[in-house]
Amino acid sequence: MTPAPDRDHALHLLREMTRIRRFEEACAELCSATKIRGFLHLHIGEEAVATGAMQSLGDDDAVVATYREHGHALVRGLPPRELMAEMLGRVEGCCHGHGGSMHVFDASRRFYGGNAIVGGGLPLAVGLALADQMSDRTDRVTACFFGAGAIAEGELHESIDLAALWRLPVLFVCESNRCATSTALERSASETDLPVKAASHELPAWHADGMDVLAVEQAVRRAAGMVRGGEGPVLVELRTYRFRASTYDPCLHRSEEVARWRERDPLVTFPAWLRSQGWLDDDALNGIEERVAAEVADAIAFAEAGTPEPVTELERFVYAWEDG
Amino acid sequence: MSAAAPGRRLTYREALREALREALAADERVFVIGEDVRAYGGSSGVSRDLLAELGPERIRVTPLSESAFVGAGIGAALGGMRPIVEVTTVDFSLRALDQLVNHAAAIRHMSGGQFAVPLVVRMTTGAGRQLAARHAHSLEHWYARVPGLKVLAPATLDDARGMLAPALADPNPVLIFEHGSLYRMEGALADPPPDVATTGAAVRRSGDDVTLVAYGGSLPKALAAADALAAEGVDAEVLDLRALRPLDVDAVLASVARTHRVVVVDEAWRTGSLAGEIVALVAERALYDLDAPPERVCSAEVPIPYAKHLEDAALPSVEGVVAAARRTVGRA
Numbered sequence: 201m202t203p204a205p206d207r208d209h210a211l212h213l214l215r216e217m218t219r220i221r222r223f224e225e226a227c228a229e230l231c232s233a234t235k236i237r238g239f240l241h242l243h244i245g246e247e248a249v250a251t252g253a254m255q256s257l258g259d260d261d262a263v264v265a266t267y268r269e270h271g272h273a274l275v276r277g278l279p280p281r282e283l284m285a286e287m288l289g290r291v292e293g294c295c296h297g298h299g300g301s302m303h304v305f306d307a308s309r310r311f312y313g314g315n316a317i318v319g320g321g322l323p324l325a326v327g328l329a330l331a332d333q334m335s336d337r338t339d340r341v342t343a344c345f346f347g348a349g350a351i352a353e354g355e356l357h358e359s360i361d362l363a364a365l366w367r368l369p370v371l372f373v374c375e376s377n378r379c380a381t382s383t384a385l386e387r388s389a390s391e392t393d394l395p396v397k398a399a400s401h402e403l404p405a406w407h408a409d410g411m412d413v414l415a416v417e418q419a420v421r422r423a424a425g426m427v428r429g430g431e432g433p434v435l436v437e438l439r440t441y442r443f444r445a446s447t448y449d450p451c452l453h454r455s456e457e458v459a460r461w462r463e464r465d466p467l468v469t470f471p472a473w474l475r476s477q478g479w480l481d482d483d484a485l486n487g488i489e490e491r492v493a494a495e496v497a498d499a500i501a502f503a504e505a506g507t508p509e510p511v512t513e514l515e516r517f518v519y520a521w522e523d524g
Numbered sequence: 525m526s527a528a529a530p531g532r533r534l535t536y537r538e539a540l541r542e543a544l545r546e547a548l549a550a551d552e553r554v555f556v557i558g559e560d561v562r563a564y565g566g567s568s569g570v571s572r573d574l575l576a577e578l579g580p581e582r583i584r585v586t587p588l589s590e591s592a593f594v595g596a597g598i599g600a601a602l603g604g605m606r607p608i609v610e611v612t613t614v615d616f617s618l619r620a621l622d623q624l625v626n627h628a629a630a631i632r633h634m635s636g637g638q639f640a641v642p643l644v645v646r647m648t649t650g651a652g653r654q655l656a657a658r659h660a661h662s663l664e665h666w667y668a669r670v671p672g673l674k675v676l677a678p679a680t681l682d683d684a685r686g687m688l689a690p691a692l693a694d695p696n697p698v699l700i701f702e703h704g705s706l707y708r709m710e711g712a713l714a715d716p717p718p719d720v721a722t723t724g725a726a727v728r729r730s731g732d733d734v735t736l737v738a739y740g741g742s743l744p745k746a747l748a749a750a751d752a753l754a755a756e757g758v759d760a761e762v763l764d765l766r767a768l769r770p771l772d773v774d775a776v777l778a779s780v781a782r783t784h785r786v787v788v789v790d791e792a793w794r795t796g797s798l799a800g801e802i803v804a805l806v807a808e809r810a811l812y813d814l815d816a817p818p819e820r821v822c823s824a825e826v827p828i829p830y831a832k833h834l835e836d837a838a839l840p841s842v843e844g845v846v847a848a849a850r851r852t853v854g855r856a
Contacts, residue, residue, distance in 0.1 A: 262603075296636030305635035312602060313635070317626050323592045324627065327599020327607075334555065334581065334605060358592030365587070517633045518671045520640035520695040 207479045211488075213255075213413050214470055214480070217247040219492045220271040221467055223280060226496050227270070227287060227301075228444065235504075236287045239316075240301050243271035245443035248466040249375045250275050252416025253343065253438070256424040262310040262328045262342040264321040266375070267302035268442075269314050272345060278306050280499035290506030297509055298517070319353030322346060322372075326359050329368040329433075341427050343371045349380035351389055351397070360435065364403045367432035371424050372403075374437040375410065394437040403435050410440030411464040531714040536684045537707040540570045540646075542717075543688040544608065548578055551606055554692060557584040557597055558610030567612045568648050568707055594620035594645065598628045598697075601643040606692050611647040614663045614701065628697040629672030640695040644688065650703040650741045650791055651839055657827030660835075662791040664701040664740075665798040668768035674698045675768040676722055679743035681711045683766060686720035694722065701768075703741030703791075723767050725775035731761035734785040734849045737776060737802055739765035742789040742840060749789075749845035758853055768798060776802060777810050784815040785852035789840050794822035819848035 224244050230236045243250060250271035257263065257276075265272045273283055278294060286293025287301050294306050304314035312328065315321040325344030332340040350356050351374070363370045380388045391397055395405035404426065408419035416438055423434040441461040462468075474480035534542075547554050556571055562585035565572025575583040586593040590611060597609035611617045617624070628641050651660035668675040674696055678684045684702070691698040728743065729750050738746035743764050750760040763779050765772065780786050786806055790799035799820040806818055824838040850856050 294636070295634060295638070298636050299634045303634050305631075305638050307635070307638035312599075312639075313631070315627075317622055320595075320622060320627060323595020323623060324599035324602065326592060327596035327601070328603040329599075330596055331600040331603025331605045334600075335603075355591050355595070358587070358589035359595070361587060362589065362592045362596060517635075517637035519674075520632055520637075 207477070210474060210477075210479060211484070213251055213417070214474060215488050215492070216251040216275050217413060217467055217470065218488055219280070219495065220247045220250065220274055222489075222492045222496050223274060223283075223499070224270055226500060230287070230500070236301065237289075238300050238302070239267070241268040242442065242444040243268050245461065245465065246375060246377060246410065246440040247271055248413035248416050248470070249410045249438045249440050252413040253345070253373050253420040255417045256421040257341065257343055260310070260337075260340050262312060262325070262340070264312045264325040264328070264342065264344045265304075265314055266318075266321065266345055266347050267314065267316040268347065268375070269304055269345070270301070273304045273306065273311060273314070276306070276309050276311050278304070278309060278311065280495055281502040284499040284503035285506045288503040288506060289508065290503055291509035292502070292506040319346060319350040319355040322350065322355050322359035325370050326363050326368060329363065329370045330366065333366070333368055338430060339428060341369050341371050341424055343373060343424075345373045345375055347380075348374070348376045348378055348385050350374075351385070351394060352380060357401070360398060360401050360403055360433065363433040364401045367430070369427045369430075370433040371420070371427050372433060372435040373420065374435065375440060376437050377440050377442045379442070395435065398435045403433055404431075405435035405437070407437035407439055410438030411461075411466050411469070413466055413470055531712045533710060533712050534681070535707065536681060536709040537568065537570055539681045539685040539713060540688075540702065541572065541574070543685050544571060544574060545577070547608070547688055547692055548574070548582055550689075551692070553604065553606040554608060555582045555584055555605065556608045556610060557586060557593055559586055559588055559593075559612055561585050561610055566610045568702065568704070570646070570702075571610065590616055590619035591623055595623040595627065597643055597645070598623060598641055601641045601697075602631070602639055606642055607644070608688075608692070609643065609645045611645060613659050614647050614649040615658050615661055617647055618663075624667065624673070624697070624699075625670055629670045632696075633672060641697045642692070642695045643697040644691045644700065645697070646700045646702060648704045649701040650705060651823075651828045651835060652705040652741065654830055654832055654835060655704075656830040660828040662823070664699070664768060665792050665801075667699050668771070668798060670769075672697065673769060674722065676700045677740035677766065677768055678702065679706065679740050679764055679766070680728075681709070681713050682718055683720055685713055685717045687722055690720070690722045698722065701740060705741045709744070723770060723772065725766055725772035726764045727761060727779070728764045729760070729762040731759040731783065733759045733783055734761070734787060734852050735776070735779040735783045736760050736762045736787050736789060736845060736849065737765065738762065738789040739768060740791070742791055745840060745842050745845055746789050748842045749849065752842065752846050753849055756855070758849060758855070760849055771801070773805050773809075776806065780806055780810050781813045784813055785849075786814070787819040787821060787845060787848045787852060789821045789845050791823055791840055793825050794820055795825060797822055816852040816854070819852055821845050821848050
């Protein structure tokens with residue numbers, strides 16, 4: 201475990217990870233209760249990735265995420281109420297209920313989705329970074345998250361090549377849970393080490409332990425610093441694991457694997473480390489849990505009390521008009 | 525374009541280039557991005573000379589990676605720029621279909637109106653140059669059925685010169701389809717060039733007996749057919765759709781209400797074509813105006829072949845349009 205900068209920051213990381221976990225556990229229940237419909241892709245097990253990676257991003261930076269983006273949106277600052285209302289399809293949701301779980305957008309926080317096409321966000325991130333470069337906004341970074349499945353998409357190679365060619369300020373973050381939907385990476389890629397693949401694009405790339413929030417933060421901070429310093433794009437592969445099924449249920453085939461990774465659950469190992477530092481005790485942990493539970497309960501109550509968008513508004517927002 | 529019209533003489537390609545040059549000069553957020561825009565001025569030659577004038581930042585040549593550079597255009601538009609993406613042909617744009625349909629078209633609605641995508645994508649479409657089945661199809665109607673996109677088909681010098689500026693001013697993604705057979709078309713352009721809208725069909729020739737609906741590369745064929753029909757005493761009206769989305773349905777219905785007969789000329793395959801959509805709209809809303817069954821003149825349902833005689837046979841022809849119009853007036 202990498203040394204933490206200070207106690208307050210470390211406890212902030214724990215609060216963020218705890219909030220994602222409890223929020224998503226509630227989502228899973230709401231899904232079972234058929235209040236959340238459609239596909240629900242959970243970040244559970246991977247909380248260290250969104251939490252650690254987002255620490256080096258500022259308000260002016262942009263984030264492009266995947267369909268497993270609830271955690272990223274929460275850490276980015278999207279209020280849990282707006283996120284939960286979106287998942288329940290309410291007009292109070294951040295996207296008026298048009299997007300749902302997989303398509304969370306927040307313009308005010310430069311959060312460009314929530315993207316349910318694997319690899320689809322990569323070219324967008326290149327373009328956002330191009331706009332910054334062409335506008336001399338040299339202090340900005342566009343962070344583009346993508347999963348292990350995107351490694352097989354041509355768009356990954358097209359996008360990192362274009363970003364490297366033009367030295368664009370893109371921070372590519374592979375949230376590699378070693379599973380492309382339901383197929384283990386070893387069965388879906390000839391070369392499973394992404395930094396090795398990226399090397400052919402002249403792109404600095406390294407991996408870090410995606411189950412260790414401090415390691416994630418450190419690896420991404422270093423990369424973000426290089427990108428911000430005008431050194432062009434950098435890629436970081438964060439090796440992690442999701443404990444819940446994706447669209448299908450690969451859990452049936454990986455119960456031993458899940459058990460092995462659960463020993464590395466960031467919501468087990470990080471609190472243990474905090475305790476070893478003398479920074480966390482039962483009271484403090486309970487305090488965090490209680491506050492998070494209240495926040496999640498409030499989000500659910502807000503969402504359930506929300507209203508459906510009037511059907512008369514169905515065709516609004518298909519086109520933008522010059523008068524807004 | 526009549527040779528007798530006042531103004532300068534130039535080609536469709538030159539009119540497009542002038543529009544690009546003007547747009548780049550007017551707004552520093554505008555830039556051109558695409559394949560071959562550097563060495564050749566794009567495969568169509570439209571952006572030739574612009575690199576020397578504006579430099580590689582504004583005339584930005586890309587690797588042959590349609591999905592990445594079209595998506596980068598979308599991202600740059602989201603980031604405040606006004607990109608003009610050049611895709612070599614509509615056939616190649618299929619490599620970027622995901623970016624155009626799943627992203628550019630959908631982001632605004634699925635985000636609850638939070639984002640706009642002020643993007644222009646130019647591409648060549650259509651056959652007639654013996655380029656065969658991977659450079660010659662008319663697929664613009666695939667895009668014209670996607671909510672969130674706007675689709676233009678300039679068929680005249682005025683539209684080639686004038687549509688770009690309003691397309692760039694539009695906060696929505698606008699696709700401009702340039703038919704490959706039109707680039708060398710020469711004519712006169714008024715000085716200063718006229719302002720044009722990006723909506724609304726235009727009557728290119730007035731007539732009372734039958735409406736010939738066309739767009740893009742089919743417009744010259746429809747006009748030639750109208751001339752041939754005039755010699756036979758059939759007075760054809762030629763309606764240029766100009767915009768394929770939104771479609772100016774009212775203009776079609778208004779013309780059909782006067783002529784009571786309609787022939788749609790469309791270089792796409794007949795099955796699932798825009799011609800089919802127009803005939804359906806006429807059937808739904810103007811069936812009792814019709815004095816004859818509607819006709820469609822489309823491409824044969826084959827991958828467009830290379831050999832000239834086969835390519836010609838596959839495409840709508842002036843003779844085919846004349847024959848269809850004759851049938852509608854009972855002179856078959």
